[in-house]
Amino acid sequence: VAEIRARLQFLINVGLDYLTLERSADSLSGGEAQRIRLASQIGCGLVGVVYILDEPSIGLHPRDNTRLLQSLIDLRDQGNTVIVVEHDEETMLAADRIIDFGPGPGVRGGEVVAQGTLAEIRKAARSETGKFLSGRESIEIPKQYRTGNGKKLVIRGAAHNNLKGIDVEFPLGTFICVTGVSGSGKSSLVNDILWEILNRDLNRGDGEPGAFTKIEGLEHLDKGIDIDQSPIGRTPRSNPATYVKLFDQIRDLYANLPDSKVRGYEPGRFSFNVATGRCEACEGHGATKLEMDFLADLWVTCPVCEGKRFNRETLEIRFKGKNIAEVLDMDVQxxxxxxxxIPKIVKLLQALHDVGLDYIKLGQASPTLSGG
Structure with missing residues (x-):
């Protein structure tokens, strides 16, 4: 019994006290699975190990984050080294040493701009992180908040999972944050009830909302959109440029260049989904798959196009000195x-820039993108 209690305490200490023991592994978020692995390592009592964690604080309430940090400190105090990739301020404040990368994202990054103790990072002139940790820069708090358009969406009697028959109002035309400790019912309300109602009643989608009594205010809405972290594509041909329809505009531009018109090239010529313009050796993937009988398949750079995806004739068409493959290798900035x-192209690129994706390459394969 003592061993069982100790193991359960490890799970509690990493902020997983809300999980039921019969919860299936495939229903866990990436962060939850990572913290379960962390709890198992704390219980092992190993010494002289290097532990690496990638953003373990994602989605955690400050209360749960404090408990997680204490678990990491305990792991260090057992005689181990803990390396965490993290943006969380509390984690940086607790770290013995900080290694700060920059100075910018993507091709403008790749350097260590500062490293040392918290005090040293705060003083580092090139460190964007240091500017915020020292208070030289900060996120501005709005001087006033919107009151909305006077209309509201109301869910009554929400009783899904651990929700206690609650009534919740969402004032429309505002920016609303739903917060609370892990497992308190946020996702049950927003994802399992609200989104499922919007998807069923406005989008005519499938699915069934969690238990609730009544919803008011749907007549004020046209549709609902769920921006989740599911992959935007599952093949190497899918990329940020195709997803936001940017590649359509770029292909149209290249098809209207004088050299393209002379050769009779249409926009489809500049698609790696169409045989006429793509490299047929790799079918526009830029890589070929090696099937391994007893191991995972391997993708190797295509020896014909050298990863460029297009055939030689297509790559001869250039805009401002760059062919279509070189454009796809550019980052957003x-x-x-x-x-x-080119206003139509700039408008779409600006949208990616505004959400902090300057560093992403236009042709980066969707499966390599993180959920965020």
């Missing part, structure tokens, strides 16, 4: 500068 005089 580089593309903004390259297409600065």
């Amino acid at each position: 580089q593309a903004l500068e390259h297409f600065e005089n």
Whole structure:
């Protein structure tokens, strides 16, 4: 019994006290699975080990984050080294040493701009992180908040999972944050009830909402959109440029260049889904798959196109000195500068820039993108 209690305490200490023991592993979030692995390592009592964690605080309430940090400190105090990739301020404040990368994202990064103790990072002139940790820069708090458009969406009698028959109002036309400790019912309300109602009643989708009594205010809405962390594509051909329809505009631009018109090239010529323009050796993937009988399949760079995805004739068409493959190899910031005089393209690139994706390459394969 003592061993069982100790093991359960490890799970509690990493902020997983809300999970039921029969919860299936495939229903766990990435962060929950990572913290379960952490709890198992704390219980092992190993010494002289290097532990690496990738953003373990994602989605955690400050109360649960404090408990997680204490678990990491306990792991260190057992005689181990703990390396955490993290943006969380509390984690940085607790760290013995900080290694700060920059100075920018993507091709403008890749350097260590500062490293040392918290005090040293705060003083580092090149460190964006240090500017915020020292208070030289901060996130501005709005001087006033919107009151909305006077309309509201109301869910009454929400009783799904651990929700206690609650009534919740969402004032429309506002920015609403739903918060609370892990397992308190946030996802049950927003994802399992609210989204399922919107999807069923406005989008005519499938699915059944969790238990609730009544919803008021749907007549004020046209549709609902769920922006989740599911993959935007599952094949190497899918990428940020295709997902936001940016590649359509770029292909149209290349098809309208003088050299393209002379050769009779249409926009489809610049798609790696169409045989006429793509490299047929790899079918536009830029890589070929090696099937391994007893191991996972391997993707190796195509020896014909050398990863460029297109055939030689297609790559001869250039805009401002760059062919279509070189454009797909640009990150968002580089593309903004390259297409600065093409408003339709700039508009779509600006949207990616505004959500902090300057560093992502236009042709980066969707399966390599993180959920965020």
